[in-house]
Amino acid sequence: MSTEPVEPESLVTAPQGAFASVPQQQEMPLAIVRGQPMLQMPQDLYIPPDALEVILESFEGPLDLLLYLIRRQNLDILDIPVAEITRQYMTYIELMRDVMRLELAAEYLLMAAILAEIKSRLLLPRPPAEEGLEEDPRAELVRRLQEYERFKRAAEDIEALPRLERDTAVVHAEVGERNVIKLPPPLDLTELLLALKDVMHRAELFGHHAIKREALSVRQRMGELLSRLDDNSFHRFESLFDVNEGRLGVVVTFLAMLELAKEMLVEIVQEEPLAPIYVKAKASHSEAFAEAMADDARAGESALLESSNK
Numbered sequence: 001m002s003t004e005p006v007e008p009e010s011l012v013t014a015p016q017g018a019f020a021s022v023p024q025q026q027e028m029p030l031a032i033v034r035g036q037p038m039l040q041m042p043q044d045l046y047i048p049p050d051a052l053e054v055i056l057e058s059f060e061g062p063l064d065l066l067l068y069l070i071r072r073q074n075l076d077i078l079d080i081p082v083a084e085i086t087r088q089y090m091t092y093i094e095l096m097r098d099v100m101r102l103e104l105a106a107e108y109l110l111m112a113a114i115l116a117e118i119k120s121r122l123l124l125p126r127p128p129a130e131e132g133l134e135e136d137p138r139a140e141l142v143r144r145l146q147e148y149e150r151f152k153r154a155a156e157d158i159e160a161l162p163r164l165e166r167d168t169a170v171v172h173a174e175v176g177e178r179n180v181i182k183l184p185p186p187l188d189l190t191e192l193l194l195a196l197k198d199v200m201h202r203a204e205l206f207g208h209h210a211i212k213r214e215a216l217s218v219r220q221r222m223g224e225l226l227s228r229l230d231d232n233s234f235h236r237f238e239s240l241f242d243v244n245e246g247r248l249g250v251v252v253t254f255l256a257m258l259e260l261a262k263e264m265l266v267e268i269v270q271e272e273p274l275a276p277i278y279v280k281a282k283a284s285h286s287e288a289f290a291e292a293m294a295d296d297a298r299a300g301e302s303a304l305l306e307s308s309n310k
Contacts, residue, residue: 221253232280234278235280267280267282
């Protein structure tokens with residue numbers, strides 16, 4: 001029996017050339033100049049997306065590139081059929097009118113007019129005397145193409161700037177009215193009491209002190225007591241006070257009684273400690289005190305009259 005391994009059918013290799021090669025998609029040329037494809041865009045040229053495409057015998061591609069090659073003297077303008085460019089331009093205008101891009105069509109109208117002018121000037125015969133003085137008509141095309149290129153670059157730079165309603169949006173926000181609420185400062189009870197004390201002290205400094213006349217005079221009460229003690233008998237000490245007069249009356253009566261005892265006009269007797277006190281007027285001294293009271297009364301009346309006259 002053979003022991004050699006057998007290869008499975010799935011591992012059998014296919015013969016070479018069994019699969020056809022997949023064709024690679026070639027890059028579309030930018031333009032065709034004299035039958036040769038142009039694949040690389042010039043670094044100093046800008047071509048709009050909707051550029052005018054012209055198809056001529058020696059050139060096929062955007063009109064911007066055609067003018068660029070003429071300016072670089074890669075193509076002779078005498079080989080360019082301006083009439084064919086004009087016909088294709090009219091078709092391009094109808095196309096731009098449908099898509100509302102007339103501003104781009106106007107730019108190519110200027111280019112076509114410049115080509116027609118330059119070619120006509122080159123085809124017209126020139127006088128022999130002016131052949132060495134007249135400048136090349138293509139120089140004007142070069143100048144205008146350079147100016148056109150500057151404007152295109154400026155338009156491209158402006159297009160790159162942020163634009164309102166395209167890159168940014170305006171947001172209208174109303175700021176509500178703010179009511180600022182000032183909270184009162186924290187209150188301390190100790191500071192409040194100190195402030196009240198200061199206010200009371202200042203009120204005392206600026207306050208007016210009214211001096212009132214005494215309603216009860218000690219001198220007058222001495223006379224009243226002597227009148228009550230005029231019967232030459234003893235009277236109880238408590239009976240000489242009038243409770244209805246209040247504290248002021250009690251104090252004035254007590255002071256008047258002490259003053260009478262000092263002047264030896266009354267006699268105060270108490271038989272034993274804590275016993276009732278009795279008061280009795282002395283006759284001789286009471287008459288002298290009555291005369292003194294009369295003199296004081298007359299002096300007071302005269303002083304009152306003098307003050308009223310003044």
